Amino acid sequence: MARRRQLYEGKAKILFEGPEPGTLVQYFKDDATAFNAQKKGTITGKGVLNNRISEFLMTKLAEINVPTHFIRRLNMREQLIKEVEIIPVEVVVRNIAAGSLAQRLGIPEGTRLPRSIVEYYYKNDQLGDPMVAEEHITAFGWATPPDMDDIVHLTLRINDFLTGLFLGVGITLVDFKLEFGRLYENEDMRIVLADEISPDNCRLWDVKTNEKMDKDRFRRDLGKIEEAYQEVARRLGILPEAGSRDMKGPETMQ
Numbered sequence: 001m002a003r004r005r006q007l008y009e010g011k012a013k014i015l016f017e018g019p020e021p022g023t024l025v026q027y028f029k030d031d032a033t034a035f036n037a038q039k040k041g042t043i044t045g046k047g048v049l050n051n052r053i054s055e056f057l058m059t060k061l062a063e064i065n066v067p068t069h070f071i072r073r074l075n076m077r078e079q080l081i082k083e084v085e086i087i088p089v090e091v092v093v094r095n096i097a098a099g100s101l102a103q104r105l106g107i108p109e110g111t112r113l114p115r116s117i118v119e120y121y122y123k124n125d126q127l128g129d130p131m132v133a134e135e136h137i138t139a140f141g142w143a144t145p146p147d148m149d150d151i152v153h154l155t156l157r158i159n160d161f162l163t164g165l166f167l168g169v170g171i172t173l174v175d176f177k178l179e180f181g182r183l184y185e186n187e188d189m190r191i192v193l194a195d196e197i198s199p200d201n202c203r204l205w206d207v208k209t210n211e212k213m214d215k216d217r218f219r220r221d222l223g224k225i226e227e228a229y230q231e232v233a234r235r236l237g238i239l240p241e242a243g244s245r246d247m248k249g250p251e252t253m254q
């Protein structure tokens with residue numbers, strides 16, 4: 001098969017031209033970066049796990065009618081997605097204080113927030129993804145007020161659904177980052193969930209021990225990074241058993 005044309009290379013993924021117009025192939029790398037790419041490394045097998053985890057979560061979200069860019073997984077490291085126009089805003093949802101919120105506001109990590117908080121960051125590596133308000137987003141035309149209504153509504157539904165899904169397998173969803181895009185179909189435009197949902201862009205803690213099962217293990221040099229990502233996949237019931245391609249359902253924790 002002819003090699004596909006590469007359209008874009010990001011820190012953790014590469015986008016290739018898809019087999020049909022309006023589609024792209026998203027390739028998951030093992031590369032990891034943190035602190036605005038000042039820290040770089042490789043997490044062996046991360047791409048394979050994130051491809052599976054993101055497939056699983058996007059498929060579950062589609063089942064509750066959250067529109068996503070995901071079409072199907074092609075192989076261990078690639079998935080077919082719909083081509084969308086990415087809105088240059090990172091949407092962060094927080095349930096428990098951690099990371100930059102804990103630092104900026106001096107709230108001890110692990111404090112449950114009085115309610116879920118949605119924050120926006122302007123996607124711009126040169127500026128270090130600065131936090132912005134909805135006012136900036138609509139004033140500068142990155143998204144319209146109706147786009148933002150859809151984004152907030154979808155984000156809160158995704159948070160409720162994923163919080164429950166992870167809790168069912170003994171994992172606390174502390175916070176996570178989403179990206180949305182505009183999907184043009186005939187005359188219509190829809191806001192859809194894009195990018196990926198994986199331990200690279202979620203904080204996931206074991207319910208019983210609060211042990212970190214996400215990229216913070218890389219950011220903070222805690223070790224056992226591959227094992228943590230594998231454990232997330234295993235609990236979700238999507239880690240292929242050795243010698244078998246069978247995918248089991250989620251393992252419910254008591």
Ligand code: UDP
Binds near residue numbers: 092098129200201202
């Ligand atoms: N996040 C992300 N990409 C970014 C920034 C944050 O995926 O460029 C995710 C991060 O993994 C965490 C959440 O968004 O789950 C909140 O991150 P925070 O603002 O605390 O920043 P960080 O501590 O990651 O710098």
